[in-house]
Amino acid sequence: MTKRIVVTGIGATSPLGGTAEESWQALLGGVSGNRTLEQEWVEKWQVPITMAAQAVVPSADVLTRQETKRLDPNSQFALTAAREAWADAGSPEVEPERLGVDWATGIGGLWTLLDAWDTLRERGPRRVLPMTVPMLMPNGAAAAISMDIGARAFSRTDVSACASSTESIANAFDHLQAGLADVIIAGGSEACIHPLPIASFAAMQALSKRNDDPATASRPYDVTRDGFVLGEGGAAIVLETYEHAVARGARIYAEVLGGSVTSDAYHITAPDPEGSAAARAMIAAITNAGFSIADVAHINAHATSTPVGDIAEYNALRRVFGEAVEGIPVSATKASTGHLLGGAGAIEAIFVIKALYERLAPPTINLTEQDPAIRLDVITSPRKLPDGDLLAISNSFGFGGHNAVAAFKTL
Structure with a gap:
């Protein structure tokens, strides 16, 4: 029997806002999240593209000091978005064994990996942090979310480049249909505004070159479009069966058809x-x-x-x-x-x-x-x-x- 699957919570931290609602209102207002990069590494490495769509709210403003130290920026965005979505859904009471996480990322803990490599080269192996591997692994974000909400049904990670988090939503739908959980947090995150990806994407002529006017650089369908703008952030949705949502009196945003x-x-x-x-x-x-x-x-x-x-x-x-x-x-x-x-x-x-x-x-x-x-x-x-x-x-x-x-x- 086909089950009805609904969305009961949303959360985001993005170049438009620190929450899903702030991001939505900025989107409706025609705001551009793209800005000139002010980090010192822009000049140090002479990156050819000097703009990106950075998250508006730093993770350090919403997470504890220990969390920011022990999580890669990718996982920090994930945890921020997931917590908002979970609270927005009313923090549903559900057996841990019936609660799952379907998360996604395209690259994973890039900052941790490259910072650790710099440390190894410049200061030696003894100075590499012991948490490096848990922080850089692509499933680190899903693990952080599952531990935060106590999800024990499963914690899975999709890595399919720019299709990753849509795939995570499709998988969450299938997992609910299969009866593997009653409630799932799905979504994705990325933190790749770093000189290496910028240099690489620029080398393949994928990024817009409009450094002089960042706000108008991303121009889908326009005759003058010349590439994408690299962004960062995370977004999460809470999915559950319709029956489960109705039984607990949850607000329902929409139905997921698959x-x-x-x-x-x-x-x-x-x-x-x-x-x-x-x-x-x-x-x-x-x-x-x-x-x-x-x-x-x-x-x-x-x-x-x-x-x-x-x-x-x-x-x-x-x-x-x-x-x-x-x-x-x-x-x-x-x-x-x-x-x-x-x-x-x-x-x-x-x-x-x-x-x-x-x-x-x-x-x-x-x-x-x-x-x-x-x-x-x-x-x-x-x-x-x-x-x-x-x-x-x-x-x-x-x-x-x-x-x-x-x-x-x-x-």
Whole structure:
């Protein structure tokens, strides 16, 4: 028997705000989270890109000193977001063995790894911290969350590049359907605003070069788009069965219809320009729940602002919806948040959930001249969504050809 799965809590720390609500309000207000980097390493290493979308609230402002010392920044973002989501859900009373964590990251404890390597080279092996491995391992964030809330059903980590946290939501849905838990915290985080990833992404011509105007650098679908903006942060949602949520009187934001994961098997970094596997992921996420393509009323697109990526996603959307895609409101929220890599799908899922809950689709900033080859109804100011049951999807695509799509509806 198919179970109904719902969202009862949300939490985030992002380039737009220190909470999910602050991030949402800034998004609606057309705020850009991208700013000039002021760290001394920018000049020291002469990185070619001097901007990024940094988290607004430092983890040290919300976590204890011991937590910030013993957790990589990636895990710090994760714990911050998860705690907010858990509290937002009412801190549900659930048996530890019925509580799970499905978390995600694209890279993991990058800062810990590279700082430890610097310490080893400059000061020797005796000065490497004993907590280095637990802090750098990709599953460190999931472990921190599970220990914080006492989740003993399972604690799992998805690592699928920029599709990671959408995949974690799809997996959480499946795990609830399979009866492995009654409540799950799902989401993702990333902390990679570091000179090495910036230099690497810049070398592959993936980042925007608009150092002189950071706020307008991320420009999905615009004819002048020239790359994505690196972002950081974390986002979490609490999922549970409908029966469990109703029994405890929980507020319900939206229903999760499920998710789908496919693979391009095409190229390690470039998306399949035909978008066939991405299209299959969208179709499966919609139809596996018993809905039709025509039911989709809103799309949060992956839309990284890269010349090649935006076109590939449009081709995939065209495969799925045909000419009807031109009438579906599309939001491209990375224009505001930057690209959170492994955390992108989770923060964008929250934006979809809020859009359905408030029946208000968020805007895409910095779109001044839409690429004529991309015939989409891109929202540039907050737009009311219609009454009645609404279905929306959130797309995430990552290096390695990973495609993940999650579907949500109003309750």
